Amino acid sequence: MASALTGTAKSTWASFLKSIASFNGDLASMTAPPFILSKTSLVEYSAYWTEHPKLFVAPAKEADPEKRALLVLKWFLSTLKQQYSSRSEKLGSEKKPLNPFLGELFLGHWEDEEVGKTVLISEQVSHHPPVTAYSIFNEKHGVKLQGYNGQKAGFASMTINVKQVGIARLRLEKWDEEYLITLPALHIEGLVYGSPFVELEKSTIIQSSTGFFAKIDYAGKGWVGGKSNSVTAELYDNKTGKLLYTISGQWTKELVVKKAKTELERFEHGEKNPTTALTIKPIEEQDPLESRRAWAKVGAAIDKGDYDETGIEKSKIENAQRELRKKEKEEGTAWERRYFTAVDKVDEVDALVERAGKFMKGVLGITPVCMDEPAKTNGVWVFDTKKYDDVVSGRKAEEVRRAGETVLEATEHATGTAEAQPLVDRE
Numbered sequence: 105m106a107s108a109l110t111g112t113a114k115s116t117w118a119s120f121l122k123s124i125a126s127f128n129g130d131l132a133s134m135t136a137p138p139f140i141l142s143k144t145s146l147v148e149y150s151a152y153w154t155e156h157p158k159l160f161v162a163p164a165k166e167a168d169p170e171k172r173a174l175l176v177l178k179w180f181l182s183t184l185k186q187q188y189s190s191r192s193e194k195l196g197s198e199k200k201p202l203n204p205f206l207g208e209l210f211l212g213h214w215e216d217e218e219v220g221k222t223v224l225i226s227e228q229v230s231h232h233p234p235v236t237a238y239s240i241f242n243e244k245h246g247v248k249l250q251g252y253n254g255q256k257a258g259f260a261s262m263t264i265n266v267k268q269v270g271i272a273r274l275r276l277e278k279w280d281e282e283y284l285i286t287l288p289a290l291h292i293e294g295l296v297y298g299s300p301f302v303e304l305e306k307s308t309i310i311q312s313s314t315g316f317f318a319k320i321d322y323a324g325k326g327w328v329g330g331k332s333n334s335v336t337a338e339l340y341d342n343k344t345g346k347l348l349y350t351i352s353g354q355w356t357k358e359l360v361v362k363k364a365k366t367e368l369e370r371f372e373h374g375e376k377n378p379t380t381a382l383t384i385k386p387i388e389e390q391d392p393l394e395s396r397r398a399w400a401k402v403g404a405a406i407d408k409g410d411y412d413e414t415g416i417e418k419s420k421i422e423n424a425q426r427e428l429r430k431k432e433k434e435e436g437t438a439w440e441r442r443y444f445t446a447v448d449k450v451d452e453v454d455a456l457v458e459r460a461g462k463f464m465k466g467v468l469g470i471t472p473v474c475m476d477e478p479a480k481t482n483g484v485w486v487f488d489t490k491k492y493d494d495v496v497s498g499r500k501a502e503e504v505r506r507a508g509e510t511v512l513e514a515t516e517h518a519t520g521t522a523e524a525q526p527l528v529d530r531e
């Protein structure tokens with residue numbers, strides 16, 4: 105495959121590759137070429153969980169727990185294409201997202217006549233290490249997803265390897281049922297050709313509180329089966345150890361659902377099953393902490409292809425944030441997260457893990473999912489309904505106004521420089 109780049113971009117990319125090759129897996133001190141920058145912040149990625157709201161609420165309507173677990177699995181598989189290949193499809197290659205600042209928000213909702221309103225709240229709850237938390241809920245159907253995630257990156261053999269830390273929890277109110285979902289590992293291929301794209305690897309687990317769990321294995325080109333974006337999911341009954349369903353195919357294309365050897369259904373998430381657009385407020389009406397408003401000048405500079413201006417505007421935000429953290433340290437205060445709170449552990453989750461544990465170890469030889477990495481994510485992040493109610497009711501209007509003003513003022517007073525962008529933040 106020939107390089108997708110020409111001219112100056114080709115040589116800039118070559119030096120970028122050289123720099124990452126000699127950095128010994130430490131991505132923290134690397135700079136990415138400006139043309140690979142995206143104007144989308146990572147805090148927006150939480151929306152990928154629910155771009156098919158119908159599939160998100162479908163399990164709530166199903167009375168049979170076995171079929172419900174299958175619907176949850178189908179919904180999860182439908183999110184993969186959005187999460188991991190939508191940028192490559194839209195923009196021609198994977199891009200480097202903007203690193204969200206602490207407190208950055210992405211708020212919106214999906215409206216659908218049949219499904220009703222599905223609300224999205226995404227907040228950057230930690231900057232070092234970077235962690236995004238989200239809550240996505242549909243009150244009409246009693247479906248609630250919450251989770252948080254961070255990434256640990258490394259470099260080897262011309263590939264960026266990314267491990268995700270954190271977890272997603274899906275709750276179906278009507279059935280008092282909870283699902284724990286782990287996040288896949290991934291790597292970035294195509295770096296040599298200047299055309300990076302994501303491939304998933306290893307596996308994810310979805311375990312339910314009502315005794316079902318799914319193991320989802322990922323593979324790319326060159327593995328057995330040979331196709332890119334390959335996936336094989338198996339849904340088990342926890343109590344009997346019986347394999348109930350398999351779903352296999354390509355997560356970017358068609359997937360086939362089978363019960364034993366009988367094919368039940370084929371589904372895909374491309375043109376036949378389009379995504380629902382997310383509604384967000386116009387920029388002028390957004391809170392100063394909302395992502396698109398906060399990064400508007402950076403986005404405009406990227407659109408113009410003016411990389412000096414991109415660097416200046418971007419570093420103003422980063423410098424303002426450094427100043428705010430410095431001030432908090434001096435004053436012995438901490439940034440108040442608007443919608444989430446960090447806890448040490450969640451009892452329901454521990455109970456679920458313990459119940460699923462015996463089966464998983466006994467039958468598949470794998471350890472159940474637990475939230476065992478709070479140090480890597482600055483805690484276990486949970487959606488704080490009290491904080492949310494206070495914001496929605498206006499009881500926190502003064503704090504909200506002050507937080508926005510603080511960030512606006514700090515950014516207005518900050519100075520920026522046009523230097524190249526770090527691949528991930530240094531500090």
Ligand SMILES: CC(C)CCC[C@@H](C)[C@H]1CC[C@H]2[C@@H]3[C@@H](O)C=C4C[C@@H](O)CC[C@]4(C)[C@H]3CC[C@]12C
Nearest residue numbers: 140149187188198199200201253255266300302
């Ligand atoms: C293109 C390259 C040179 C720069 C590296 C960019 C790198 C930091 C990006 C590329 C892909 C990004 C993944 C993305 O595919 C999807 C998700 C799922 C979402 O729920 C959470 C974030 C995550 C893991 C992105 C993290 C940043 C990645 C690895």
